[in-house]
Structures are given as structure tokens and as C-alpha cells.
Amino acid sequence: MNGSRTKTQAGANLPALRHHNAALVLDLLRAAGAEGISRLELAEGTGLTPQAVSKITARLREDGLAAGAGLRPSTGGKPRTVLRLVPDAQFAVGLHLDRDGLTAVLVDLAGRPVAVTRAPLDLGAPADRVLADAADAVRDLCAAEPHKPVLGVGVAVPGPLDHRDGVLRRVTGFPQWDGYPLRAALAERTGLPVTLDKDTNAAALAVALALDEPRGDFAYLHLGTGLGAGLVLGGEVHRGARTGAGEFGHQTLQLDGPLCGCGGRGCIEALCLAAEARGDRAEAARVLGAGAANLVGLLGIDRVVLGGRTVAADEDAYVRGVRAVIEERAARGGAGTGVTVTVARGGDRPVAEGAAHLVLAPVFGRVGERVGGARG
Amino acid sequence: MNGSRTKTQAGANLPALRHHNAALVLDLLRAAGAEGISRLELAEGTGLTPQAVSKITARLREDGLAAGAGLRPSTGGKPRTVLRLVPDAQFAVGLHLDRDGLTAVLVDLAGRPVAVTRAPLDLGAPADRVLADAADAVRDLCAAEPHKPVLGVGVAVPGPLDHRDGVLRRVTGFPQWDGYPLRAALAERTGLPVTLDKDTNAAALAVALALDEPRGDFAYLHLGTGLGAGLVLGGEVHRGARTGAGEFGHQTLQLDGPLCGCGGRGCIEALCLAAEARGDRAEAARVLGAGAANLVGLLGIDRVVLGGRTVAADEDAYVRGVRAVIEERAARGGAGTGVTVTVARGGDRPVAEGAAHLVLAPVFGRVGERVGGARG
DNA sequence: GCACTTTGGCAACAGCGTTGCTTAAGTGGA
DNA sequence: TCCACTTAAGCAACGCTGTTGCCAAAGTGC
The missing domain is CATH 1.10.10.10 (Winged helix-like DNA-binding domain superfamily/Winged helix DNA-binding domain)
Known part of the structure; x- marks a missing residue:
């Protein structure tokens, strides 16, 4: 269908x-x-x-x-x-399928979570098993508000994927998912509309909606075991043609630099994680800041939000470090004047909430408006 | 007004x-x-x-x-x-104010130039002088089609500027323009609506409209005496909040690399121009390719167009070099599969034509639709 | 108690794309 | 040569949108 x-x-x-x-x-x-x-x-x-x-x-x-x-x-x-x-007029389910855990949240129209469940998950298990766990979580959450309509399920997954088709690509570390039509499968099992997106996009959406200014451009940078980005332009998630946008971690920041796990050299992720690994947090923040400053100049963004476990371990150091690089470049006459650098609270929870926002966003006109089917 | x-x-x-x-x-x-x-x-x-x-x-x-x-x-x-x-139902004027020359073009609705004038120009001259030259060029061009309506004047200028307000910022090399309300001034002298934008944005728009695929995302990289970019996302120029987007040349590509004219270190512009200056064109192309690949991954763009005098001097080398870097990264599993790399023909002429497209774009729904004033 | 200001609904209206139907203008087989 | 069929495109009626003009409701302040 x-x-x-x-x-x-x-x-x-x-x-x-x-x-x-x-x-x-x-x-x-x-x-x-x-x-x-x-x-x-x-x-x-x-x-x-x-x-x-x-x-x-x-x-x-x-x-x-x-x-x-x-x-x-x-x-x-x-x-x-x-x-x-009226926040409790309708609800949406957000699902965060991570490598080692499943977080599910039921949020109201205002985006506030009204029920949360967490469970361990093995993304390496057979697809049917993972799918069953996800469907069970959805069913349990819906039982929390039995008589209210649930608009749909938003699913956030790490790897590369195709948002439009709802199909997974080669999720890093779990290549067996390549080509799996997760959206269709979960929609059939739950009987609800399903939206699929990258975890960083979901997080970016959650953060964007929490901001005061309604429709600005901003970037969410997630530094955990890897480094990724979610872009929100004009209040909507920017995904690019094949949901490929937001590959921030493997941008070259040091030509012919140290080898990265991806096979490239001088990727910002490799530089940043290496610095963090040897305890040089200031350098890690400076590297991250250089990438953020590149982004700010390229897109004219005026807000950068940091998140992820590694950032959470020392928020101040990262915020200060990133802000310093951006401000220094702005002072030299480059872009970046007035850019705000903040940190997203709550660790990984925003991802599941953001996943729910994937469903809510169209209600508030925050998506390419399914206006297309004029004959619908 | x-x-x-x-x-x-x-x-x-x-x-x-x-x-x-x-x-x-x-x-x-x-x-x-x-x-x-x-x-x-x-x-x-x-x-x-x-x-x-x-x-x-x-x-x-x-x-x-x-x-x-x-x-x-x-x-x-x-x-x-x-x-x-019917292409000759309406016309638009495009003005390219460059550091050393003024190119003006009258284009029809199809975007085809029907009249072109070129003249030397000193951007360092007093504002009144430059303004008079520009207004004269517009008047002369309008005389070419005396009885047809001219929709407006699009102006492309090098430096940083504010598209929304129509005010120039500190144009590189000509700081005296900072704060000058060029749009209002030229609108008053010509009696026509005026749109102001960066030269790279104008060029990007011209190239985007010449493509077959109507509303894709793509990037135009201009390598001349400097290095800049124009981004077209969803068929519209992406300018960011303060028209700051597209600062491509001063992105860091080599942490702690050689000093750049902007005061930073390891800017892609410095690396690229240095390689070109010492005759190492392959390295210049590789550097440009690394920046392009960063862009491709970040925005999920599937088309890159190169332009500018330096590229025009050896198109093949640059196209091959840039393409090689992007394809290599794609082969490693990164973004970039199926990305097209081409070159914009015509040297600087596309900028003036693109300036005219700044006026035409709203006619074809290629801009934030002035729908706002519901009461207008 | 009266004049004034501000909010917000009722009714009539112009204009949008849609639906149902008709006419125009071709092809192709009997 | 004629007729059945197909495809294109306009006419008329329609439902529904936001807008306009007007008026009632509900306050303040002299």
C-alpha cells in the first residue's frame, strides 16, 4: 500500500x-x-x-x-x-532501536512523554525477533492510553537507511539488515502508520521543536561511539535525496591525516575520538569545533546543539571548545557571528522522543506536506 | 516601501x-x-x-x-x-557587479539572454558613481525591448551581504560598501523591483535551472581568485538566516595547516590556490574534491557543478580530480554513490544570467513564495 | 450611565479546484 | 463509407476556502 x-x-x-x-x-x-x-x-x-x-x-x-x-x-x-x-487529544509512539537497547515512548501532542519503556535488544538477532520486540513495545504503550487515538509510530535507527522507502541500508556493524523493509513490516504488525529515520535526525527534530524560535536552521551534532549530525532547515529535517544527509563524522578535516575505521584519512570522527581516547578533551572539543564551524559557514546556521554520551561526560568542555573555534572564526571576519552553542539534555532519551516527533511533525506542517495526492 | x-x-x-x-x-x-x-x-x-x-x-x-x-x-x-x-512575454535584467567589471544582461522568461553589455567598473569608486553606471546599464538594456514589461533587476555582488534587507556587508577588498542599501538605492533610480544576492548564489541558480531534473539538491563550487559555493536545495537557493550560507572557501580542511589570508589555518581555499600556484593541478583538484565530498556527505547532494576561471583553465583535470575523491569515498561505504560532477560553461556570464533568474525565480515558484502578505 | 475600545461571530461573497457531463477530434474495423 | 471506440478538453454546477461588511458582546474610563 x-x-x-x-x-x-x-x-x-x-x-x-x-x-x-x-x-x-x-x-x-x-x-x-x-x-x-x-x-x-x-x-x-x-x-x-x-x-x-x-x-x-x-x-x-x-x-x-x-x-x-x-x-x-x-x-x-x-x-x-x-x-x-489539548495535548492528550492524540498521541504518537517513538521507538529508538539502538545497537544494544530498545527505548519506546508514548508522547502527547505537545511532545511530552506520558509513558516510557526500556529493554535490552540485540540488533544482531533475527529480524523477526527484533520486529516482535518492537511491536510488543508499541502495543504495551498504546495500552497506557486505551481510548485515545495514536497517530502512528516513528522509528529511529542508527545506520544508513532510506526514509522515503522505509528500508534499512547497511547498518554499521549489522549488515544483515541491508534491504530490510522495516517500515512496511512494522506497519503491518502494528496496524499503524510508521515513519523511519536516522537516530540523529530524530534527535535533531526533538531539539529543534524544543527551541523557542520556531523555524530556524540549526544543526545537532551527536558524539557518542561515533559522530553524526542531524540538520533542521526551515523547521524541517533535511535528509537529501536518499536520506544520506548528515554524514558529519567522515568529513575530511586533516588531509592525509591518521587512518579512520572507514578507510579514509583524517576524518573528524577519528581525530575527535582519538583525542578523547588519550584524555585530551580540549583537543577533541577543538576538532569538533572546527567541523561545527565548517558547517556554520556552509549553511549559515546560527545554532549548534551538542549531544551524545561523550559530550554528556563533560558538557562544559565541549560547549566551550566548540564555541571558541566558532567565535574565533567569526572574529576573523568569517561566518558565525551570534551563533549559539548549547547542549541537549537527557542523554539518549531525546532520540526516542524525536522519533515520535517524526509522526507529529506533519500535524504541525513540519514536513513536505503530503499535499501531493491532490486526488486523495 | x-x-x-x-x-x-x-x-x-x-x-x-x-x-x-x-x-x-x-x-x-x-x-x-x-x-x-x-x-x-x-x-x-x-x-x-x-x-x-x-x-x-x-x-x-x-x-x-x-x-x-x-x-x-x-x-x-x-x-x-x-x-x-511565450518567452518574450516578459523580461528581467541581470546585473553582475564585479571588482573590475559590470556585466548586464536582459533575459526573457525562458532565461535566454537577448541583450548583453559589458563595461569596466571600479568597485572602489564612490557609491553614486557605481550606482549611476548600474542604472545606466539597466536603462540601456530596457530600451532593447521597449514595449515589453520588465519584471525587475537582479544584482549579483561578490562580498558578504544581506539578501533580505538588500544591504551590502564588508565586500572583500572594498570595506567602504559596508552597510550600503544597494537594493533600495537602485530600486529608486530605476523604478524597478530589485533583488540582491551573492554572485555564487546567482551562478548556482542559473546552473540549477539549466539542469533537466527540476528540483534536486545541488552545489555549485566557484574557483576563481577565491573559492566559494552556492547551494540550491529543493530548487531554491539556500541562503541561511543572514545570507551567510555558502562560505565554502574557509572551511578547515587541514587542522593547523598553512596560514590563509583570512587568518585561519588550513582553509581549503588556501590549500587549493597554493597547489594551483605551484603548478600542482592534480593536488588542487584533490583538495577541491575533498571539500566537495564533505559537502556531498553533509547535505546528501547528488550533483556538483564546478565553475570559475581557474577551473575553466583545465576543466578535465578538475572534474576528474573531484570525481575521483567522491567516488573513492563512496566506494568505502560513505555517501556519494551516483553523484554527478560536471562543469559550468561560459565563464563568468552565468553570474549575470543567474542574477536575472533571481527576478524570474518567484514567477516559477522557486522562492519562499511571497504568499505571506495574505492581505496584500 | 454613557461613550469608547476591542473582541469575535454571523451572513453574504468572490473565487479556487472538483465533479458530472457534453462536445470535439482523432483511430480502426466492418 | 460508416460506425463504434478512444482520447482530449470545455461547460456548468458544486462544495468549500478565506475575505468583507456588519453587528453583538464585553470590557474600560470619564
């Missing part, structure tokens, strides 16, 4: 228009959080007329997605009615 | 919908070239119903933007009517 054609750009019709504007409003409601936001602020934020916002929010309230939340103080006239998202 | 607000994402209304779909159809017409394209192919390409395409093309024909162009051979029924873009 789901024989989606992705040949060309999509024409838009009235249902698409309606969906687009509704998603925009929902995104602003989500960003406003428990505080809420008034109709006129929604109008200001979307560029729509207040009357259009009234109609759209009326539909959202009818669907149970939005609700009133008190009044603003008057400014000389009728006080504004505050609207807020 | 033009007090456009760019605060947030744009809500869409019916005029916006109409404009969007018309732009989509125009883009397909443009891509079809003189061959033309039938209504049903347009429907297939946009996802719209044939009836909608009929309505849209009827409007385009009424506006003089499209016209019939014969019939297809019948396949057993009524033969399809072929439609084509």
Missing part, C-alpha cells in the same frame, strides 16, 4: 489549503504551550485574517484539538480569549 | 493558492522549453486534475504567458494540444 508517488512538486487544492493553515495554527498553539495564545495573535503570526482564524480554531475545538484557557487582561476593550492545544 | 514582514510562516488564501499552482504550471512549461508540454502531462506533473490545468492554462494564455504549439500524434483518440511558454 501507500504507493505514494514523489515524482514532482505538488499542486494544491482546497483541502490542501485548509490542512496547511490548520497545521500552521496548530504549530503556533503548540509553541505557545500551556500559556496559550489568543486568536488575534494567531492571526498576526499566520498572516491570516482574524475571521479566518476564528473559523479554523472553531474547527480545531470541534475536533478536540484546541480549547479555551481563560482570558487575557483587558486593554480597554473586550478581553482576548486564550486558546491552548 | 516594500515593508515586507518576514516574521513567521505564511498562511495561505485563495489568491496565494492560485499563484502557487500557476507558478507550478509555468515552471513545467519553462522546463519543457520549445518542445512544449500537453495539458495532461501538466496534470500528471502537478497532481492537479486535467480540468484545473485547463482553467489555469486558459488564464496563462489570456495573459500572453502561454500559447499553443501544435498537436501531438494521436494515440487512438483526439490528439493532445501542446502548450509552450
Whole structure:
């Protein structure tokens, strides 16, 4: 099923228009959080007329997605009615299939986790076994909110894969997965729509949605046993044609440098991990910073977020080191002025939450809008 | 004037919908070239119903933007009517302000140049002088097609600048331009809408539109007296928040390498130009290839186009060298399988043409759609 | 208590793409 | 030569979008 054609750009019709504007409003409601936001602020934020916002929010309230939340103080006239998202109207499941463990999380529309399960997992086990474990985790989580609709399952996996087809490629260390149609298989077992993506992309999405500024460009750099990146451009995950984007670890940073496990020379991952291994954390941070600065200049990004176990071990050293390299380059007249460098809290948990966001993102218009099938 | 607000994402209304779909159809017409394209192919390409395409093309024909162009051979029924873009319905001016010369070109809707002027220029001269020269060039070109509408002027300039505000930053070598509102100044003198962008972005746009595949991701690498890049993602120029994206030349490729003019060490530009200066063209190409491969992995790009005077001097060597590095990395299991490496013909001329495309791109829906002002 | 400001819904409206149907313009077999 | 069939493309009616004009609701402040 789901024989989606992705040949060309999509024409838009009235249902698409309606969906687009509704998603925009929902995104602003989500960003406003428990505080809420008034109709006129929604109008200001979307560029729509207040009357259009009234109609759209009326539909959202009818669907149970939005609700009133008190009044603003008057400014000389009728006080504004505050609207807020109803977080527990719908839910999504996020699955993080890692090399040695399975983390599953049920999140509400606001992205807050309402149930989490963790279990050991052997990615080297037969596919059926892994699939059964994943499906069981999904079923158990759905039981936590028995009468609420679950929109779908987002799955984050380490290796290279094809997001569009939902097929795994040669996951590093587990080549037997190459070509396995994980999305279709899990969709059949759970009866839910499934979205597949790289773990770094999921983490990047989770971090991006947690930021204040709604639709900026930023990069998430993950330093754990390897080094990878997730890019969010214009509020959407940038995946490239074949989900190949974000290969950050094997960029050359030292021509003819030391040999890397990938067979190349002077890869940033090799340099960074080698420095960390010999205890020279400042050098590891400097190397990471050089790569981050390259990224900042190339994409004009103004926010870099670091994460992963290795970073978590000494957050300050990495943040300071990376920030120093970027600021030094900016001071020389290069790009990078005003770039923010921060760290993602929570270790690996953001990956599972981000996986759930893969499902939620389309609701908030954060993805190439499945508007394409105008005849759907 | 033009007090456009760019605060947030744009809500869409019916005029916006109409404009969007018309732009989509125009883009397909443009891509079809003189061959033309039938209504049903347009429907297939946009996802719209044939009836909608009929309505849209009827409007385009009424506006003089499209016209019939014969019939297809019948396949057993009524033969399809072929439609084509009317290239000389509208025009745009492209201006390339370089350090030592001014190239101006008048292009039609299809992007073909119909008039070109070149003149020496001293970017170090007073702003009024440069502005007058530019305005004169625009006026002369418009006289070439006296009775046809000119949509606007696109200006390509070397240095860092702000595309959104239309203000120059510290153009390398000519710091006196810092803060000069070139867009507003030229718009006032010519009475035409003006778009400002970096020369590499203009070149990238020109090359992207000349490709067959309509909306892919690709990178244009320009190696002349410096080394820069223009990125086209999803058919649109990627500029980043402050038009800073595309700083390719000063990415670190050799940690603690030789000193670069920018004050940094091991910048790819310094390495590449040094190799070229000592006659080691293979090494220069290899260095450029390493940077290109980094880019390919990071963004999942599947097409790299090289250009600039230095590349033009020995196209084969550079194409082969860059291709070799990318393919070697792909063979090791990294990204880069199936990446195409080609060279842009025509020396610097594409920059002026690309500048004109800055004006044409919105017509074909190739830009952040000025849909925002729903009330406009 | 009255004038004023501000919010927000009701009703009418123009205009979008879609649907159902008809007409136009070919092919190919009897 | 005629007729059945196929394919293309327009006409008319329709449902639905956001917009506009207007008015009721609900506050403040003199």
C-alpha cells in the first residue's frame, strides 16, 4: 500500500489549503504551550485574517484539538480569549532501536512523554525477533492510553537507511539488515502508520521543536561511539535525496591525516575520538569545533546543539571548545557571528522522543506536506 | 516601501493558492522549453486534475504567458494540444557587479539572454558613481525591448551581504560598501523591483535551472581568485538566516595547516590556490574534491557543478580530480554513490544570467513564495 | 450611565479546484 | 463509407476556502 508517488512538486487544492493553515495554527498553539495564545495573535503570526482564524480554531475545538484557557487582561476593550492545544487529544509512539537497547515512548501532542519503556535488544538477532520486540513495545504503550487515538509510530535507527522507502541500508556493524523493509513490516504488525529515520535526525527534530524560535536552521551534532549530525532547515529535517544527509563524522578535516575505521584519512570522527581516547578533551572539543564551524559557514546556521554520551561526560568542555573555534572564526571576519552553542539534555532519551516527533511533525506542517495526492 | 514582514510562516488564501499552482504550471512549461508540454502531462506533473490545468492554462494564455504549439500524434483518440511558454512575454535584467567589471544582461522568461553589455567598473569608486553606471546599464538594456514589461533587476555582488534587507556587508577588498542599501538605492533610480544576492548564489541558480531534473539538491563550487559555493536545495537557493550560507572557501580542511589570508589555518581555499600556484593541478583538484565530498556527505547532494576561471583553465583535470575523491569515498561505504560532477560553461556570464533568474525565480515558484502578505 | 475600545461571530461573497457531463477530434474495423 | 471506440478538453454546477461588511458582546474610563 501507500504507493505514494514523489515524482514532482505538488499542486494544491482546497483541502490542501485548509490542512496547511490548520497545521500552521496548530504549530503556533503548540509553541505557545500551556500559556496559550489568543486568536488575534494567531492571526498576526499566520498572516491570516482574524475571521479566518476564528473559523479554523472553531474547527480545531470541534475536533478536540484546541480549547479555551481563560482570558487575557483587558486593554480597554473586550478581553482576548486564550486558546491552548489539548495535548492528550492524540498521541504518537517513538521507538529508538539502538545497537544494544530498545527505548519506546508514548508522547502527547505537545511532545511530552506520558509513558516510557526500556529493554535490552540485540540488533544482531533475527529480524523477526527484533520486529516482535518492537511491536510488543508499541502495543504495551498504546495500552497506557486505551481510548485515545495514536497517530502512528516513528522509528529511529542508527545506520544508513532510506526514509522515503522505509528500508534499512547497511547498518554499521549489522549488515544483515541491508534491504530490510522495516517500515512496511512494522506497519503491518502494528496496524499503524510508521515513519523511519536516522537516530540523529530524530534527535535533531526533538531539539529543534524544543527551541523557542520556531523555524530556524540549526544543526545537532551527536558524539557518542561515533559522530553524526542531524540538520533542521526551515523547521524541517533535511535528509537529501536518499536520506544520506548528515554524514558529519567522515568529513575530511586533516588531509592525509591518521587512518579512520572507514578507510579514509583524517576524518573528524577519528581525530575527535582519538583525542578523547588519550584524555585530551580540549583537543577533541577543538576538532569538533572546527567541523561545527565548517558547517556554520556552509549553511549559515546560527545554532549548534551538542549531544551524545561523550559530550554528556563533560558538557562544559565541549560547549566551550566548540564555541571558541566558532567565535574565533567569526572574529576573523568569517561566518558565525551570534551563533549559539548549547547542549541537549537527557542523554539518549531525546532520540526516542524525536522519533515520535517524526509522526507529529506533519500535524504541525513540519514536513513536505503530503499535499501531493491532490486526488486523495 | 516594500515593508515586507518576514516574521513567521505564511498562511495561505485563495489568491496565494492560485499563484502557487500557476507558478507550478509555468515552471513545467519553462522546463519543457520549445518542445512544449500537453495539458495532461501538466496534470500528471502537478497532481492537479486535467480540468484545473485547463482553467489555469486558459488564464496563462489570456495573459500572453502561454500559447499553443501544435498537436501531438494521436494515440487512438483526439490528439493532445501542446502548450509552450511565450518567452518574450516578459523580461528581467541581470546585473553582475564585479571588482573590475559590470556585466548586464536582459533575459526573457525562458532565461535566454537577448541583450548583453559589458563595461569596466571600479568597485572602489564612490557609491553614486557605481550606482549611476548600474542604472545606466539597466536603462540601456530596457530600451532593447521597449514595449515589453520588465519584471525587475537582479544584482549579483561578490562580498558578504544581506539578501533580505538588500544591504551590502564588508565586500572583500572594498570595506567602504559596508552597510550600503544597494537594493533600495537602485530600486529608486530605476523604478524597478530589485533583488540582491551573492554572485555564487546567482551562478548556482542559473546552473540549477539549466539542469533537466527540476528540483534536486545541488552545489555549485566557484574557483576563481577565491573559492566559494552556492547551494540550491529543493530548487531554491539556500541562503541561511543572514545570507551567510555558502562560505565554502574557509572551511578547515587541514587542522593547523598553512596560514590563509583570512587568518585561519588550513582553509581549503588556501590549500587549493597554493597547489594551483605551484603548478600542482592534480593536488588542487584533490583538495577541491575533498571539500566537495564533505559537502556531498553533509547535505546528501547528488550533483556538483564546478565553475570559475581557474577551473575553466583545465576543466578535465578538475572534474576528474573531484570525481575521483567522491567516488573513492563512496566506494568505502560513505555517501556519494551516483553523484554527478560536471562543469559550468561560459565563464563568468552565468553570474549575470543567474542574477536575472533571481527576478524570474518567484514567477516559477522557486522562492519562499511571497504568499505571506495574505492581505496584500 | 454613557461613550469608547476591542473582541469575535454571523451572513453574504468572490473565487479556487472538483465533479458530472457534453462536445470535439482523432483511430480502426466492418 | 460508416460506425463504434478512444482520447482530449470545455461547460456548468458544486462544495468549500478565506475575505468583507456588519453587528453583538464585553470590557474600560470619564
